[in-house]
Amino acid sequence: MAAAFKTSGSFCSTQQHQWLQSTRDQILHGSSHSNVKQCKSKKIKKPFPLCVKATSSKVELDFNDPSWKQKFQEDWEKRFNLPSITDIYDLKPRPTTFSLKKNRTPTGDGNVDMWNGYVNNDDRALLKVIKYSSPTSAGAECIDPDCSWVEQWVHRAGPRKEIYYEPEEVKAAIVTCGGLCPGLNDVIRQIVFTLETYGVKNIVGIPFGYRGFFEKGLKEIPLSRHLVENINLNGGSFLGVSRGGAKTSEIVDSIQARRIDMLFVLGGNGTHAGANAIHEECRKRKLKVSVVAVPKTIDNDILLMDKTFGFDTAVEEAQRAINSAYIEARSAYHGIGLVKLMGRSSGFIAMHASLSSGQVDVCLIPEVPFTLDGEFGVLRHLEHLLKTKGFCVVCVAEAAGQDLLQRSGATDASGNVIFSDIGVHMQQKIKMHFKDIGVPADVKYIDPTYMVRACRANASDAILCTVLGQNAVHGAFAGFSGITSCICNTHYVYLPITEVVKAPKRVNPNSRMWHRCLTSTGQPDFH
């Protein structure tokens, strides 16, 4: 019998409890042994690892069973196993053409490979490094009621000694999907550089996201080191982006017709879901194609990884808006600076920009409900701030407080919900409130919208993009497909896409980072 998961109750708020429950679900979700379908086919060598569906039911673990940890880890190993073209083909690898040393001189011990910094397929990185002694510890992610330490290893990224493609015969394609994000050009550039280092001559860009695969009149763009040399100096995407219109079978028809061997897909969670669908369809058709994703999104809302590229830059730009709001508010009589920031379903940009600026008195994110009116509402706190310090700054994430607004019901081309405007709503509510109570208030509203993402990557994102782009190419040459190249716990790793698209990552209200944000703003609970 599966043990029920209990958080040791009395110290746990409802919000914390829900969070603990959902993080546990994320850890355990989709990995029951009984759900590993053996997809047998005469032509294929092994069962498809991807037949473990991301949507399958939860792990049945009996925590009274002394071997539960071992069972968990065996299951984990299966879930995080990297899908490879060698799962379907009996392929012989060849020595890599990627060498860091151009003029190699043997040491005498015969081991020239050591100098090339190759990564072994058995190398792993630890995904989690904190041992929580209780489910009520800040940010605790627990598997069992005692919050036991369980090793969770993931595969290390980087160049392998042996590869599964002849570089001279490879056609590689790059596509950028979803919204814009700082660093797209840096990644495109590094993918091209690395492919050329392996000896690939046929590299193309697919214009305007997945649309470029099927929209007539959109031609692929031949890419070379020479062409992409300087593209990182500008924001945007050299290839263009788009939302919506992804039809997996048409995309794979197009991949087949164009004879693409490697596809590099840069995008957020929607793009990743699309990339995995393409990978699965390629497998179904027995195509020798490696599909490798690179996680891009200013929202930082993809599971398991430390951060997505573009996030740092967006935060830096966002805190400029906050600093302007601060200057305006500080210089006005009873000034209130209000800034609305992007973030589709998560408050990471708002939280980090509030932390980095240090000038925010109230930070509102979708993960933490709040009320505007009443004794414990935001408006009453703003009154207090005007009275005590004379001005204040509020930062609100675009997805926050949607329960206070009429839902628009609208969606974008990819099916993402379009939010009602919490920024404009708050601006009006604040103005009305202070008018009603007869207290002067000078509200300055700033909505930087696309300014936080339509810019070039900052230094830290540029480095992240460089590493992720290079590793994406190493992953494809190593034969992996249906994987994403990312950073986990400060180490560069590959994860199966199925594991990162289970749900959007959201701010944990029980995390140290949110607590730090609260310490910095000094805001009370607003409900």
Ligand SMILES: Nc1ncnc2c1ncn2[C@@H]1O[C@H](COP(=O)(O)OP(=O)(O)OP(=O)(O)O)[C@@H](O)[C@H]1O
């Ligand atoms: N579940 C899915 N399966 C297949 N394709 C998808 C899926 N979800 C989204 N896509 C496709 O992926 C592309 C990008 O999706 P989306 O617009 O949601 O952006 P995203 O990758 O999440 O990035 P951003 O962070 O900018 O929102 C679109 O062309 C969309 O049609």
Ligand SMILES: O=P(O)(O)OC[C@H]1O[C@](O)(CO)[C@@H](O)[C@@H]1O
């Ligand atoms: O480019 P669009 O379609 O206006 O999308 C805006 C959305 O894209 C993002 O910038 C990235 O997902 C979100 O923060 C924002 O909600």
Ligand SMILES: [Mg+2]
């Ligand atoms: Mg998305």
